[in-house]
Amino acid sequence: MKSIAPHSLAASHTPRREFLRQLGLGAALFSVPGAFAEELSRKTASAEEGPFYPPKLPLDTDNDLIIVNNSITPAVGQIAHVSGRLVDASGSPIRNATVEIWEVDSMGVYLADRPQQAKYDPNFQGFGRFLTGSTGEYYFRAIKPVSYPGRRAPHIHFKIRRKGQEPWNTQLFVKGEPGNEQDGIYNRIGDAQARASVTVDFVPLPDSRISEVAARFDIVLAADSAS
Numbered sequence: 001m002k003s004i005a006p007h008s009l010a011a012s013h014t015p016r017r018e019f020l021r022q023l024g025l026g027a028a029l030f031s032v033p034g035a036f037a038e039e040l041s042r043k044t045a046s047a048e049e050g051p052f053y054p055p056k057l058p059l060d061t062d063n064d065l066i067i068v069n070n071s072i073t074p075a076v077g078q079i080a081h082v083s084g085r086l087v088d089a090s091g092s093p094i095r096n097a098t099v100e101i102w103e104v105d106s107m108g109v110y111l112a113d114r115p116q117q118a119k120y121d122p123n124f125q126g127f128g129r130f131l132t133g134s135t136g137e138y139y140f141r142a143i144k145p146v147s148y149p150g151r152r153a154p155h156i157h158f159k160i161r162r163k164g165q166e167p168w169n170t171q172l173f174v175k176g177e178p179g180n181e182q183d184g185i186y187n188r189i190g191d192a193q194a195r196a197s198v199t200v201d202f203v204p205l206p207d208s209r210i211s212e213v214a215a216r217f218d219i220v221l222a223a224d225s226a227s
């Protein structure tokens, strides 16, 4: 429906090749030789879906959460380029899977919560989907997550849908965020290694004039994602 502008809010009609270039940049910056192979020795930890999956999906469900439809007004918040690869435990890309994310806006409000809130950011899409191709890669333009009432640490919800399988859920947490240790869901995810599998560095993009960050979150699923 629309293209994604990686570097400038004003350039909201950047051609698709610019978006792809950005993906390549992210991969080059954040892939560490050997690290991914080690990741494969264990699955990414799952986490509960929680109560805020949108009860009704927005009209725009693309992978750019910063711009709703053809609006010229972007969402408020620090833009975060969130990408990664969906693979099985043997390292093979998982294609034709739908990666869904949802998160609060800069004021801490979920789409699901808007009817109860006087103030929210109407320019934030709040939810997005990405269908993986042959490489298993996914990409979203989102905001760096913020805390919200209820004392949750900042997080982004992920749901993976694969044909013929139960949906798989997790939550992505921000590395170095002091609230993580106090977060009940974070602590229930499992041991330190399990928590590390869903704790991701949000790294400043060096050439960004608007303080964008990038997060690389590779997701390793079992052959049967329900496990």
Ligand SMILES: [Fe+2]
Pocket: 050, 052, 152, 155, 157
């Ligand atoms: Fe949440």
